[in-house]
Amino acid sequence: MDMGGTIVEKIISSHVGEVVRAGDFCVVTVDMLMCHDATGPLTIKAFNEFERENVWDPQRVTFVLDHAAPSPNERVSGLHDMLRSFAKEQGIRFFDVGEGICHQLMLEKGLVLPGDIALGTDSHTCTYGAVGALSFGIGSTDASGVLLTGKLWLKVPYTMKIIVSNSFKPGVYPKDLMLNVIGILKADGADYLCLEFSGSCIDEMSMGGRMTLCNMAIEAGAKGGIVPPDEKTLEWVRRRSSRSFAPQTSDKDAYFIDVLHIDAAGLEPQVAFPHAVDNVHPVSEATGIPIQQVFLGTCTNGRLEDLREAASILSGRRVHDGVRLLVCPASRQTLLEAIEEGIISTLLEAGATVIPPGCGPCPGTHLGVPGDGENVISTANRNFKGRMGNNKSNIYLASPATCAASAIEGKIADPRKYLS
Structure with a gap:
């Protein structure tokens, strides 16, 4: 008797029309x-x-200006205008400068739902897995094929x-959990696998927390x-979309290529040291x-x-002298809510x-490029040499709490001392 399917196998099967493994x-x-302005x-x-007049379905395409927005120079302005013009001509959904980061908007606006296959010309498209969608990044040439046909060729990934x-x-x-996972698996430990997250800690976790986990799956080499x-x-999802959807879950007898057990209660804050995301240390x-x-x-x-x-x-505290704290909300909606809640004034x-x-x-395309020899601690997902625009600086990755504590002290700090 055949084994049951993983959530990934079942989503793909539903989009193929037959059972695949x-x-x-x-x-x-x-x-x-x-697609965003960089790709x-x-x-x-x-x-x-290809000299085709129309994309396959403009309602299933979204363009976002977020990587260098507002435009820092004339060249980028030209690229932005190219996307604006193409989107208007084709009737494609378009988010202009200031609306926010593509991945935040795709979920915040209810554009990706459980059971979907969602693609993006960005490696962190895997974020959408937080709502139970199969999502991953593809290259710009592959994306042009999707614009033409609405289809993609792929190999069904195994699941860890x-x-x-x-x-x-x-x-x-x-x-901290995801940095710990990447430190265990290393940058290539999950190559072309899909990471399925479960357990009581995940059940308790907010949707934002789940987005953080799925967002960084690519940093362990995962497909999603x-x-x-x-x-x-x-x-x-229902608060954000009226579109019908077909959620999937893994069968109890599904085959997983590997299983990793983690006790959340045993974790302390984590920091990824330069210049690799898997160079993870306890705070x-x-x-x-x-x-x-x-x-x-x-x-x-x-x-x-x-x-x-x-x-x-x-x-009630101040950023340390000599430290620049840059805050960039993920979307206009996030900014508005943070203003209303008094977070921005704080x-x-x-x-x-x-x-x-x-x-x-x-x-590293504009805004906040660090100087030579400077150390940055960031809530981002990557700390490769030159990632923020200067290959002579050093980037450390940590949680928002660890970053805030570090801003106060002017050095990397344990956030637990600031918790009441």
Whole structure:
């Protein structure tokens, strides 16, 4: 008797029209394609070479300006205009400068739902797995093929199950968990696998926390990350979309290529040292390292709950002299909610600089490029040499709470000392 299917196998099977299993090659129909300003122009150029007048379905395509927004120079302005013009001509959904980061918007606006196959010309498209969708990044040329046909060729990935038991202790967050996972698996430990997250800790976790986990699955080499949808997921999605969807979960007898067990109660805050995401250490091994810039934002940790965590630590305190704290909300909606809640005023009073919703300093294309020899601690997902625009600087990765504590002290600090 055949074994049951994983959530990934079942989602792909539903988009193929027949049962497929890990290792099979197939062509799938696509529910949503996203392109942003750093990769969209190449996609448009490749599409135009086919000399086809229209994309396959403009309602299933989304363009976002977020990587260098507002435009820092004339060249980027030209690329932005290319995307604006193509989107208007084709009737494609378009989010202009200041609306926010593509991955935040795709979920916040209810554009990706449980059971979907959603693709994007960005490696962190895997974020959408938080709602139980199969999502991953593709190249611009592949994306042009999707614009033409609405289909993609792929190999069905095997799945590694990550079971996280118990609850976090105060001062430990989903970002710490995912850094710990990447430290265990290493940068290539999950190559072309899908990471399925489950266990009591995941059940308790907010949707934002689940987004953080899935967002960083690619940093272990994974094709994607996914959290099987539960009632929390379905309620969250229904508030944002009226579109019908077909959630999937893994069968009890599904085959997993490996299973990793983690006790959340045993974790302490984690820090990834330069210049690799898998160079992970407990915060106790990082305390005291001087820092000159702190960045709070990105598709990993720029949501309302992240800003709230940082503000709770910074409230009534000041950013250390000589430290720049840059805050970049993940979306316009996040910024508005943070203003209404008083979070932004708390951060500003502490000495933070708030920059427009978008990717901000993360990709190094503009805003907040660090100086030579400077140390940055960031809530981002990558710390490769040159990632933030200067290959002579050093980037450390940590949770919003650890970043906030570090901003106060001017050196990497344990956030637990600031918790009441």
